[in-house]
Amino acid sequence: MDNRNNFSNEKYLAARNRLVERNEDFINNIYLDIKGLPTVGIGVLLVNRQKDRSWELNYSRVNLLADIANISELDRKNLVSTLEKYTDTLDKHRDEKYQTLASFRKSNFGKEAQVVLGPISFGKNGKSSSWDIFTSEQSKMKFFLTREQTLELYNKISPEYEITLDNEILKTVNCPQEALSEEQRAGLYSMVYHGSTGKARRVADAIGDYWRGEISENMLRSRIEKNVLDAKFPIRSENELKYMEKIKERPQKHSMEKSDTNLAELDLSPTDKLQALIQGFKNDKDGTFTAKALADNADVVANFRDELRESLKQNQAQEVAQNTPQVQEERSYGGRSFG
Incomplete structure (x- = not known):
């Protein structure tokens, strides 16, 4: 048990980031998860689920990502436009899920996704649950982050979840x-x-x-x-x-x-x-x-013991009743054989 009455924000942030990094990988590019959700860095989603369960591009995050990556205005427009088209494809296939990249590629969802995004490859992080986009020479565009940029993006969006934790949970x-x-x-x-x-x-x-x-x-x-x-x-x-x-x-x-x-x-x-x-x-x-x-719980224990004793008595009585005819039959049979 933790005996401290005071709360250390420094210790909390270290624990929070350590746990998130333990559950998520550092992926320094944009990738899809097994539901096809476009994600970047330490599990940062680039789409929002709406109340009707439809998907919408998170423009603020995409633009924040472009700012942190310091890409050109042309590349920013290309990134936003491509992800807009892909979000329409994602919404068309909402809640579909594929355990392997091969099965995703063969599906209608995967085929349509590759038309919009270009090649989708196995994640370089070695995890089968993430599939890289915008990383090959044949991609619509190439997009990478440094580790520092990945951390900066995570730290910029983390206050959103802190607010949700305080206001919608606690x-x-x-x-x-x-x-x-x-x-x-x-x-x-x-x-x-x-x-x-x-x-x-x-x-x-x-x-x-x-x-x-x-x-x-x-x-x-x-x-x-x-x-x-x-x-x-x-x-x-x-x-x-x-x-x-x-x-x-x-x-x-x-x-x-x-x-x-x-x-x-x-x-x-x-x-x-x-x-x-x-x-x-x-x-x-x-x-x-x-x-x-x-x-x-003495009364409960006493009742249990009484029920146990009664159950044992009933079992013993049943055994006697079952065995008695058998003994009589054996004796009778023996009398016939040797009388």
């Missing part, structure tokens, strides 16, 4: 900013950066409940793990989970009034109650949680 679920450790805010930023705003809200909601003393640390850890891990993005979500587990110590005035071992007092579903117990047992180093859980 405020909507009543999670105060001071409830977050530097690592937890970095984890939430990563979720927002990758478009997982629903997941970020659920996790922030759990942190807010913990900060106000409504749930225990064990329950918080259980809810974090349940909501962060995503089978579709296992590596990214595991990285985020490691950051979210750096829990900030709450003020003494927010100490929990309800016992996390007395499940009857917690407003949880049966599944969540079971997960809370499992998480508590997993974290129990000295047997304290187990002993308290048994004491707080």
Whole structure:
């Protein structure tokens, strides 16, 4: 647990950038992901999803990219025009997804994309999930960034996601900013950066409940793990989970009034109650949680023991009933054979 009450912005930014760079590659050119979304640098999208799920070119980002790359006005117009045409193609094939570049090239989407963009090649970063554009001699244009320019672009757009995190995540679920450790805010930023705003809200909601003393640390850890891990993005979500587990110590005035071992007092579903117990047992180093859980739920334990005894009695009775005819039959059969 993080015992510091103060928040270090310097430490936060270092953790945030480290996590994003761990989940995204440094790609110093424009590329397509497996959904065909035009992206550049450290996962910076060049299109926006609209409310009707259509795609629109993000002109401010494209122009910012052109400024940072310091390209000519003619190249800027060519870049904007080409990406406009490609965005129309992307929108026509919205939500299509291809696991390999070969399958993408063979599809109607891929064929139309190559007409607009020129050759699409396997990413030089060695990842099969990114396909380079504007990098070959036959491309409509050639476009590259230096590592410094890639970082500058990322730093220029990051405030957009910070605003989203504060206004659309933390405020909507009543999670105060001071409830977050530097690592937890970095984890939430990563979720927002990758478009997982629903997941970020659920996790922030759990942190807010913990900060106000409504749930225990064990329950918080259980809810974090349940909501962060995503089978579709296992590596990214595991990285985020490691950051979210750096829990900030709450003020003494927010100490929990309800016992996390007395499940009857917690407003949880049966599944969540079971997960809370499992998480508590997993974290129990000295047997304290187990002993308290048994004491707080003495009636439940007693009922379980009574039911277990009754079940054992019924099983024994059934075994006797099943075996008795067999013994009688064997004896009768023996009498016939040797009488």
